[in-house]
Amino acid sequence: MVNLSASTARLSASIADAFSLRLTFVLFLSVVVITLFTALLTAPQRDEISEFYLGNRDMSPLRNGLAMCGDYLSAATLLGSTGLVALTGYDGLLYLGGTVVAWMMVLLLIAEPLRNSGKFTLGDTLARRLPLQQRPVRLALAICTLTVCTLYLVAQLVGSIALMTQFVGEPGPTTRTMIVITIGSIVTIYAAIGGMPGATFIQVVKAVMLVAGVSVVAVMVLNRFDWNIDSLLSSATEGSGLGTQYLEPGLRYGAGPISKIDFLSLQLAIVLGLAALPHVMMRLLAPRKTRVLRASVVWAVGLVGFVCLAAGVLGLGATAVVGRETISDIDHKGDAAVLLLAHELGGEILTAIVSALAFVTLLAVAAGLTLAAASSLAHDFYGEVIRKGRAKETEELGVARIAAVAMGVLGMMFALLAWGTNTATLAFLAFAIAASAILPTIVYSLFWRGFTARGALLSLYGGLLSSVLLVVFSPVVSSTPDSVYPNADFAWFPLQNPGIVSIPAGFLLGWLGSLLSPPQEETVYQDFEVRALIGADQR
Amino acid sequence: MNQRLIGHLTLGLLLGLAQFAVMGVTAGLYVRHMRKNFDPIARRLRAQLDDDRAAEQRRAPGRVPAGRRFRTW
Numbered sequence: 233m234v235n236l237s238a239s240t241a242r243l244s245a246s247i248a249d250a251f252s253l254r255l256t257f258v259l260f261l262s263v264v265v266i267t268l269f270t271a272l273l274t275a276p277q278r279d280e281i282s283e284f285y286l287g288n289r290d291m292s293p294l295r296n297g298l299a300m301c302g303d304y305l306s307a308a309t310l311l312g313s314t315g316l317v318a319l320t321g322y323d324g325l326l327y328l329g330g331t332v333v334a335w336m337m338v339l340l341l342i343a344e345p346l347r348n349s350g351k352f353t354l355g356d357t358l359a360r361r362l363p364l365q366q367r368p369v370r371l372a373l374a375i376c377t378l379t380v381c382t383l384y385l386v387a388q389l390v391g392s393i394a395l396m397t398q399f400v401g402e403p404g405p406t407t408r409t410m411i412v413i414t415i416g417s418i419v420t421i422y423a424a425i426g427g428m429p430g431a432t433f434i435q436v437v438k439a440v441m442l443v444a445g446v447s448v449v450a451v452m453v454l455n456r457f458d459w460n461i462d463s464l465l466s467s468a469t470e471g472s473g474l475g476t477q478y479l480e481p482g483l484r485y486g487a488g489p490i491s492k493i494d495f496l497s498l499q500l501a502i503v504l505g506l507a508a509l510p511h512v513m514m515r516l517l518a519p520r521k522t523r524v525l526r527a528s529v530v531w532a533v534g535l536v537g538f539v540c541l542a543a544g545v546l547g548l549g550a551t552a553v554v555g556r557e558t559i560s561d562i563d564h565k566g567d568a569a570v571l572l573l574a575h576e577l578g579g580e581i582l583t584a585i586v587s588a589l590a591f592v593t594l595l596a597v598a599a600g601l602t603l604a605a606a607s608s609l610a611h612d613f614y615g616e617v618i619r620k621g622r623a624k625e626t627e628e629l630g631v632a633r634i635a636a637v638a639m640g641v642l643g644m645m646f647a648l649l650a651w652g653t654n655t656a657t658l659a660f661l662a663f664a665i666a667a668s669a670i671l672p673t674i675v676y677s678l679f680w681r682g683f684t685a686r687g688a689l690l691s692l693y694g695g696l697l698s699s700v701l702l703v704v705f706s707p708v709v710s711s712t713p714d715s716v717y718p719n720a721d722f723a724w725f726p727l728q729n730p731g732i733v734s735i736p737a738g739f740l741l742g743w744l745g746s747l748l749s750p751p752q753e754e755t756v757y758q759d760f761e762v763r764a765l766i767g768a769d770q771r
Numbered sequence: 772m773n774q775r776l777i778g779h780l781t782l783g784l785l786l787g788l789a790q791f792a793v794m795g796v797t798a799g800l801y802v803r804h805m806r807k808n809f810d811p812i813a814r815r816l817r818a819q820l821d822d823d824r825a826a827e828q829r830r831a832p833g834r835v836p837a838g839r840r841f842r843t844w
Contacts (some may be wrong), residue, residue, distance in 0.1 A: 322783060329790050340801055369806070461779035469779060479781055480773045526802065533798055537791055738827055766813040766820070 271430030287428030297531020302435030315566025317547025420640030453549030669695030687746030695738030
């Protein structure tokens with residue numbers, strides 16, 4: 233018994249040994265070197281902003297779909313969701329289902345009209361829809377985009393520290409600073425120099441690696457159970473030590489009505505927030521033809537669905553092979569589940585491959601976010617609000633590159649300040665803000681004739697403020713041992729996720745603001761509608 | 772939800788899997804619908820728009836764009 237607990241203690245200090253860590257480092261470095269060189273080679277040369285913002289517009293649907301999938305699936309999906317499945321069984325699987333549904337919304341509602349009516353950023357769509365007051369609307373949109381991107385970027389960088397913790401135990405201040413600055417600088421170089429072509433390349437590489445990686449591990453898990461799903465399920469039930477409860481709803485979100493509403497709120501934010509995430513939206517604008525865009529999003533749906541199914545298998549496999557107890561001993565959130573599973577199935581080499589994959593995943597998502605924030609700052613804020621549309625292309629391009637650097641530095645600073653924060657909380661807040669501030673504006677401007685600039689401003693600022701304030705007064709910030717200020721108690725809002733209140737609030741404010749302002753000229757909406765439906769710019 | 776169907780497969784798990792299938796079918800139906808009913812109309816309207824623009828150009832051949840007509844010197 234003593235022997236067992238001693239070995240568990242050693243395991244919790246570091247999952248992998250020095251060999252594995254070194255191999256991870258080498259693998260990660262080689263991917264980074266290759267993608268960095270390609271980013272430099274494919275960087276926009278002719279100083280055209282279109283190339284910097286949208287990249288190669290004639291890519292095949294498969295490559296576009298891979299890039300979208302790469303932008304969306306973060307390290308949180310690879311480590312966090314599988315850990316959730318491993319620890320909470322059915323509830324974790326339910327959570328995975330939600331992340332895929334989000335893509336259906338993009339496919340059915342947003343993608344095609346947005347591409348047809350847009351140009352470089354969402355701000356261009358809004359400017360076409362609300363031409364008279366485009367500047368204040370663009371400013372509000374840039375602020376919301378910046379908030380969402382910063383939160384999500386910080387989540388990725390903090391995630392890199394959390395990932396390092398799996399190897400070397402709690403990292404000291406020097407290690408922390410070094411990791412964040414290394415990852416942050418690589419991300420900044422991709423975004424500032426490579427622009428969209430560079431970011432696309434790393435997304436595609438990462439998506440291919442991710443899909444290949446999870447399928448290899450999933451096949452190994454299934455092979456271990458002789459391709460018998462039932463025996464996998466029964467071993468997982470056994471390994472969980474919870475009996476049949478493991479495959480029944482309620483382990484995580486069944487504690488009471490508040491907990492159930494919280495889960496609903498989280499799922500709402502995830503399903504609705506995806507369509508409004510700036511870095512995903514930027515991908516939707518890239519294809520030149522609507523037909524190509526549709527095929528790309530279908531590819532993305534398929535790939536994301538596949539990865540989520542495989543993640544379910546990995547989570548169940550981790551519990552079946554490693555055991556729930558061991559996983560939650562090492563990391564109570566379950567982030568170590570996949571790494572432990574890989575170690576059990578394929579030894580040090582597979583562990584190294586999976587952790588290198590997690591680092592690359594994190595890097596790629598962060599690059600996409602930095603680029604999205606930089607384009608919004610340069611195009612909407614600098615080009616249209618400060619210079620009022622008179623900026624030259626080269627000038628705007630320079631600002632975009634500077635903005636990418638500034639964004640990277642900002643992200644690194646926040647990540648170093650908030651390194652102890654829970655990655656998932658930050659990411660979910662970003663989703664909630666996107667769903668409650670940016671989504672109402674997109675939906676209204678695409679589909680509602682009576683939408684006005686005042687409605688846009690109210691829903692953008694209102695959705696942003698309501699979701700941020702609700703989180704500030706929630707258990708995330710105070711009153712529980714896990715919160716940022718555990719000793720204070722000003723949490724009058726009981727839910728961890730603000731979505732269920734702030735998303736309706738955003739839609740309501742947009743509707744109210746539009747009702748209270750004088751109606752817009754009819755012809756503007758008619759022109760916009762024709763454009764959004766048929767996409768007049770393509771042959 | 773917790774009713775066992777086959778072995779350890781419960782109704783809840785089956786519904787979760789069915790969700791993936793429903794999504795696949797929905798995506799397929801959507802693509803088919805758009806290709807059959809929507810794209811031809813969009814293409815026709817786009818062609819019409821192009822024709823209108825071309826006709827406008829023909830009606831006023833050689834006209835100097837309004838901005839350039841009166842040049843100050």
